[in-house]
Amino acid sequence: MQIYDTLDKKLKDLNSNRTLNIYICGITPYSESHIGHAMSAVIFDTLRRYLLSQDYKLKFVQNFTDIDDKLINVAKEKNTTIDKISNKYISQHLNSLSKLNVMPADHAPKATEEIKEMINMIEALISKEMAYEINGDCYFRVNKFDTYGKLSKRNTDEMLAGARIDINENKEHPMDFALWKKQINDEPGWESPWGNGRPGWHIECSAMSMKYLGQNLDIHGGGRDLIFPHHENEIAQSEGFSDNPPFSNIWMHNGLINLKSEKMSKSIGNIISIDDLLQKYSAAAIRMFFISGNYKNPLEYDDAILISNEKAINRLKQTLNLNSSDSLDELDPDKFINKFNQSMSKDLNTSLALGSIFEMSRSINQSFNKNINISKSQLALAKLLNILGIDTDSENETNNNLDTKEIEDLINLRNKHRLDKDYKKADEIRDKLEAMGIAIYDSDDGTKWRNI
RNA sequence: GGCGACGUGGCCAAGCGGUCUAAGGCAGGGGUCUGCAAAACCCUUAUUCGGCGGUUCGAAUCCGCCCGUCGCCUCCA
CATH class of the missing domain: 3.40.50.620 (HUPs)
Structure with missing residues (x-):
């Protein structure tokens, strides 16, 4: 190093x-x-x-x-x-x-x-x-x-x-x-x-x-x-x-x-506290923001970048959650691990290291689509993220007082309309949820929701 | 005034003499999926690296000048 x-x-x-x-x-x-x-x-x-x-x-x-x-x-x-x-x-x-x-x-x-x-x-x-x-x-x-x-x-x-x-x-x-x-x-x-x-x-x-x-x-x-x-x-x-x-x-x-x-400094008074930031963004996105460039360079605070990091983290999370096939044809993660280590060992080049993480993620997704066994690579990816201290399960502390029961009731109602093929009413409910700050998506596993 | 850092696609950012027609992320475009969406996935998006000169067979990468942004010189992560 x-x-x-x-x-x-x-x-x-x-x-x-x-x-x-x-x-x-x-x-x-x-x-x-x-x-x-x-x-x-x-x-x-x-x-x-x-x-x-x-x-x-x-x-x-x-x-x-x-x-x-x-x-x-x-x-x-x-x-x-x-x-x-x-x-x-x-x-x-x-x-x-x-x-x-x-x-x-x-x-x-x-x-x-x-x-x-x-x-x-x-x-x-x-x-x-x-x-x-x-x-x-x-x-x-x-x-x-x-x-x-x-x-x-x-x-x-x-x-x-x-x-x-x-x-x-x-x-x-x-x-x-x-x-x-x-x-x-x-x-x-x-x-x-x-x-x-x-x-x-x-x-x-x-x-x-x-x-x-x-x-x-x-x-x-x-x-x-x-x-x-x-x-x-x-x-x-x-x-x-x-x-x-x-x-x-x-x-x-x-x-x-x-x-x-x-x-930003205490004496100038233009301060954003850590807890303020944690209210708005997940720890994972914040960490990614901090290490997105060279640690020696100044970093401009930018909400747009934090938001984009949140999305990037979300993609990683999806890759980690993929259900691997148990095929004997296996994706080898070594290439990515080596690139990651090489980057990190050269004066902590975290941007390059993150680059290899996203390349790895894409490669896993592609392999998944081809039914290749990705479980070893998923584990390796999780390990690399852990080295960066990025916990993809971290949530931000947003506490928007939403009534979970109300949301679920609305989703159930919408699904009834969908079964009846009354899509107009179903879409109205979806719009209403969106106005409440809730995004929903239909999956094989039922309808899921998340905060926007 | 002195010292130092930085200027790369719409935005963030890596690369620091050839493999660079420049990694990666976000946004944009096309597609898969879907009742339609969303999310996700796949494909795609800079012959060009602040400007002008120079060194070199070869420069985003080295040197000089200029322009611009910022930091330190006082307490500060």
């Missing part, structure tokens, strides 16, 4: 001989998770499922940054505690992801439960003079880390030229970033060698990934927007601390979701 590394800008092989350590940056739980978080989670879940299917061993950690300025502000506004806010959104987040068929991480540490590790790390950085304390705040000394900027391909001078960086009186250098922040008034604080305070943004990921996965990760992932400053700073403090580069062998970043050509 090869993955594109943001830092070295090339494809890199994954070591299959030992357990792979994978760390994905999680959310800051201060508001409801949006579909951008969902996309990121689905992409890394797809990676994980594929690796497992290829017998890789891996440890998968995703954190929660449950202490930060925004969390403090929300708690203040709502007159409650950061605990209550973060717990609420963490459980909501996990719940939404499980509906999307995202597997839970092996470890999901919370920043607030790893304060001691962070303090140890900051102390070590200070003793190495890579960091310093001023008035209860601690900062990382950017100029002490030679390769600062290597991930985001920029240097401190260029960034300063941008002149949009707030110059904090306390810092030695404007680009130095906070490792520890002094407690102010009634804000939450933990005891530390520098007085009460709380961790800065980046340090939690360094501390937690090292604690659970060691100093050299195989893959460190997250959204593109984390490249700077978050991941850049993580590298600086982690490698500065360990003197054992690389902090991560591969940096893997997914593209972001755009809404009307504008990035």
Whole structure:
């Protein structure tokens, strides 16, 4: 398996001989998770499922940054505690992801439960003079880390030229970033060698990934927007601390979701929550939407595409439900499986992989029509879909309060008219059902219905 | 201003030096099935890859310029 590394800008092989350590940056739980978080989670879940299917061993950690300025502000506004806010959104987040068929991480540490590790790390950085304390705040000394900027391909001078960086009186250098922040008034604080305070943004990921996965990760992932400053700073403090580069062998970043050509983010406020999306579309269609293109590229949110994915999923479902003949003449699925695996192993090319799935589906349908035994291929197809986390039996959560009894009564009435060959009345009932949002179809097995 | 990504059929999207007259999905057209439909199935739909030059025996794929869209440089998946 090869993955594109943001830092070295090339494809890199994954070591299959030992357990792979994978760390994905999680959310800051201060508001409801949006579909951008969902996309990121689905992409890394797809990676994980594929690796497992290829017998890789891996440890998968995703954190929660449950202490930060925004969390403090929300708690203040709502007159409650950061605990209550973060717990609420963490459980909501996990719940939404499980509906999307995202597997839970092996470890999901919370920043607030790893304060001691962070303090140890900051102390070590200070003793190495890579960091310093001023008035209860601690900062990382950017100029002490030679390769600062290597991930985001920029240097401190260029960034300063941008002149949009707030110059904090306390810092030695404007680009130095906070490792520890002094407690102010009634804000939450933990005891530390520098007085009460709380961790800065980046340090939690360094501390937690090292604690659970060691100093050299195989893959460190997250959204593109984390490249700077978050991941850049993580590298600086982690490698500065360990003197054992690389902090991560591969940096893997997914593209972001755009809404009307504008990035969707909590700060802009153009948000679609995961649960909103799940109300409208099945988990299967949503997952297909997220992986329909290259994971590194931005994705434009588009209802028309989600609807088309819903239809595509439906076709797959039909193929899976075909009753195979028990003929000795059997359709061999290997060709499709191989293409699928080749695509996936080359930097997670999910679009090509999906292509092979649809080719397989068509081939199965054709074979079915020729009475060829397709059961082995159907099983293989189901397996591939499972690797993509696409569960064709998933339904959306639409809860349109329809009266099932009423629908069935209408269908029975229509069938009576059909038997009497009174097609005019039968068609009227069909139109009425359609107006109610119900599509019906006659099959050998009786009349079926579904939501439109 | 600096750094980076992207521009492929009506829409989404893969391909990144020859097997490309360009995968796959949706929509469209034709057919099977049906009382008629719907759903499903089958067949079909780009000599062309933002524009202009260049490199090469050969380019959607490499290089240059231009046009356009977006992201990062401040919190963000």
